[in-house]
Amino acid sequence: MRLGKSGCMTAVLLVFLLGAAVKFLQGPDQTADRKAARPPAQQPAPAPAPDASLEFQKPEPPPAKPILKYSVAQKWLPNDEPNGLGLEIVLENPDPTKEELIDLVTQISAGRDPVSLKVYATQAAYDTQKTYGDEWDRGYLLAYVKNRTGKGVFQGFNEIRWMASAGKFADDPETREGAVTKLDN
Numbered sequence: 001m002r003l004g005k006s007g008c009m010t011a012v013l014l015v016f017l018l019g020a021a022v023k024f025l026q027g028p029d030q031t032a033d034r035k036a037a038r039p040p041a042q043q044p045a046p047a048p049a050p051d052a053s054l055e056f057q058k059p060e061p062p063p064a065k066p067i068l069k070y071s072v073a074q075k076w077l078p079n080d081e082p083n084g085l086g087l088e089i090v091l092e093n094p095d096p097t098k099e100e101l102i103d104l105v106t107q108i109s110a111g112r113d114p115v116s117l118k119v120y121a122t123q124a125a126y127d128t129q130k131t132y133g134d135e136w137d138r139g140y141l142l143a144y145v146k147n148r149t150g151k152g153v154f155q156g157f158n159e160i161r162w163m164a165s166a167g168k169f170a171d172d173p174e175t176r177e178g179a180v181t182k183l184d185n
Contacts, residue, residue: 079152
C-alpha cells in the first residue's frame with residue numbers, strides 16, 4: 001500500500017490525535033500528580049557562621065626572654081667574615097644574673113659565625129681595661145667566642161669564659177675567673 005503526500009500527513013495526524021485521545025481517556029497527568037504528591041526537595045540548611053572562638057589559631061610563640069640592655073663600645077668583623085660579629089658591650093644593668101648573661105650571649109650570637117664578644121658590667125670597667133684595678137676585676141664579666149667556620153683562630157669554640165676576679169661572679173665556682181660554659185647555639 002502506497003500513501004501519497006496527503007496520505008502520510010493524514011496518518012501522522014491520526015496517530016497524534018489517537019495518542020491525545022488515549023491520554024485524555026486515562027485521566028489527569030499522573031506524572032504531575034506524582035510530582036505534586038512528592039514533598040518538595042529540602043534545600044540544605046545554610047552553614048552556620050563559624051564560631052570565632054572555635055577557629056584554629058596558631059599558638060603564640062613563647063614570649064622572648066627580655067634581653068639585657070647594653071651599649072656597643074666597639075664593633076668589628078672577626079676574621080673579616082661577612083656573617084661574623086665582634087662586639088665589646090657595656091651593660092645598662094650592672095648587676096645581671098648568670099642566666100641573663102647566657103641569654104644575652106645566645107641572642108646576640110644567633111645566626112652569626114664567627115662571634116667574639118666581651119661583656120662589661122660598667123663603663124668604668126671598660127675604660128680601665130688597659131690599667132686594670134678593682135673596676136676591671138669586678139666589671140669585666142665574660143668573653144664569648146664562637147667559631148664553626150673552619151677558618152681563623154679558636155676553631156670549634158662555642159663557649160663563654162668567665163672573667164670576673166672579684167664580686168659575685170668570682171664567688172661562684174661556675175662563673176669564677178677562668179670557668180668555662182659551653183653553649184649549643
